[in-house]
Amino acid sequence: MLKLLKIEWMKVKNYTTFWVLSILYLISIFGAAYISHLIYESRPKDDKGMTGAIIGKPFDFPDVWHMVSYTSSFLMFMLGLLIIISITNEFSYKTHRQNVIDGWSRKEFILVKMLLTVVISLVATLAVFITAIIFGLQEDAAFSFEKIEFIGYFFIQALSYSSAALLFSLLFKRSGITIGVYFLYSTIIENMLAGLLNKYVDNFGRYLPLETTDNLIRIPVFKMIVSQLTLSYNTEALLLMSLVYLGLYYFISYRKFETDDL
């Protein structure tokens, strides 16, 4: 397994595009939290705690784990993009063929790409973890691991988006169409479908593939108001569905690469 990852490392080590995007992505995780923090800082401060009561204290421990996971979840598309580039490059250079010709089994090739989704998700999660600590320590409340589960939810969401990107890449093969479809599906189409299903099919929209993991990390501010207005969510059911979808992404990707003409 380590040997396979070492070869994957040789592929990306000198690939400028990958590193430029990765570094900008990591900066953006911090950036998204920073922008939210600026907005939070601009709240009126001489209202005898009225806004505080409504908004909460999202950058204090333990809520900062939730807040930073939430702001970072808006960048999920970038994670998917890294995976899409890694896989569609292989198709356009036909190096997926060459890897198999040189003696990898098809299984080894697809396994390495699955591992890549895990590694990239772990790195992103680590960045969110560190960012949350940095912002949390600026506030008054003492450090706490309470609500750390949101970091775990972020990891599941990252894994879900990156493995969906793996599947999209295997289905469409060319980078342009894969990026376009993935971007539109993850940002607009699925949300639209979710809206329709929520309206007409007993709120089922929240269990659509990416929506499921999005709903693990719901909006962390205005909690009092939000909880009045929106549906109630069952975290266990969302987690279970996330795992089902993850299994499906990996299984379909594996089957497809194993049986296709390459």
Place this chain on the structure above:
Amino acid sequence: MDSNINTAFQRPVITGDVLALNGISKNYGNIQALDNVSFTVPAGSVFGILGPNGSGKTTMLGIVMDILKPSSGSFTFFGETPHAAQRKHIGTLLETPNFYHYLSGERNLAINAAIKGCDPSDIPSVLEKVNLAERKTSRFSTYSLGMKQRLAIASALLGNPDVLVFDEPTNGLDPVGIAEIRSLIIRLASEGKTIIMASHLLDEVEKVCTHVAILKKGKLLTAGPVDEVLVNEDIVEVAAADFTKLKSIVAGMEGFKNMKEQNNHLFIYYPQGTADLEAINRYCYERGVVLNHLQLKKKSLEAKFFELTNN
């Protein structure tokens, strides 16, 4: 028992058949790319697979390399059901040079070597063999077509494999490059390696191959040792001012197998090594026909190829 332990760490000594195809077919929708193709590649042979464009050569090699799935049929490598680890000991160049465009030639070969599990210290020597050492640190995307092809050949040579598969190895090379690759193939063959080579360049195959298979529209027309496939014949080409008379007297001559006419020339076919130009000339002259053209032709692979693929 001891001998078993010793040989377990050595590469298998190849005897018998390197590759055996058993009724391989491949359909792309309505198009039958391969139709029930069977043949065997003996160890130590230089096996040429001939066929016009689109005859199924690359499809066949793709199936053998597990990048295409056959619609039916099976094959064996070294007498075993095929598996990925076998490919680590087969150097293959299939269709196009497939490399990471953003990496240098050297770094690309490092990936190939890592997958094959062979020593990366091979890399400088294979680059040397294909005259690419000077440009080893340049990105693949800056290479010319010929250099890309050379890099692909270098990659196939990594780990000094006993079996090499070359699909159109001289594609994109200049005349010097073609000659170099040809002598490389001859050298590899003389080292006892088995070489499977697909080509539509007949000249190339004729110069280096010991065995040949000819494909047309996915069907195997013939396969076997070159001497057998090209049942060699002597062809004598003659012409005279009085063509009608020439025909009638040649028809009475003895020893030839067959006679054809084309553009006022007569082609007389003899079993290999039996045509006697002097005797033919004398025979005609004695019967009042003066030849204005008399030439002995060896039947070339090209003629055979056209003969087989034209009907």
